[in-house]
Amino acid sequence: MSPEPDVTTRALPWTPPNSRGVEALPVSEWWDAVRAAPAIGEHALGLLGDESGAVIQDEHGSLYWLVKVGSATSWHLREVRVLAELTDESTYLGVPPASWTTGPKTHWRVALSVDRCLTDAWRLWGALAEADRAVLGPVPQGRQTCYRCELPTDEPVIVDIEHGGSGAGRTVYACPPHARLYQRDPVTEAAAMRRALDRGRSR
Secondary structure: OOOOOOOOOOOOOOOOOOOOOOEEEEOOOOOEEEEEOHHHHHHHHHHHHHHOOOEEEOOOOOEEEEEOOOOOOOOOOOOEEEEOOOOOOOOEEEEOOOOOOOOOOOEEEEOOEOOEOOOOHHHHHHHHHHHHHHHHOOOOOOOEEOOOOOOEEOOOEEEEEEEOOOOOEEEEEEOHHHHOOOOOOHHHHHHHHHHHHHHHHHO
16 A cells, blocks of 8 residues: 655645655646756756745756746746647656655755645746856857757857957857866856857847
């Protein structure tokens, strides 16, 4: 017989897994999920503070917030993914038992309870957008090609500006995973950010 739900979660409209392990639950039935890469997620979590709902952290450090179904489907932020129901297939999220609140395995980074479950979608978007800019820098316009994998990316990160003899510079872009591998120096990084900001003001 399955154990009774904990008193702090038994009033939820859905039942968290019992103590046996992580369970794959369908998204868009009770909630959608928003996944953020570790650096983005940590920054956003700090910005949200007590306004954050329950948060799952997986064994790789990514953070997952639960939000109202359909409230985040139009989002586009670097290193952030919205897990929602797709037209032709089901999407699942690995949800740990409510009692799992410590790592390194998948656990509740912010504990789940009746009073702390879903996160307000617009507050979460604001925190993630600010985290995006703080961690990855200004957002370039349009799709760019990553310097390393040479594939187009919809989530470009400015990693360098190469100055030519004529004074014109070439901006170097990377996809988020390869941006972390690029060797930066403070002067180059500051110049890249200034140039991107100047472009934004001129539009």
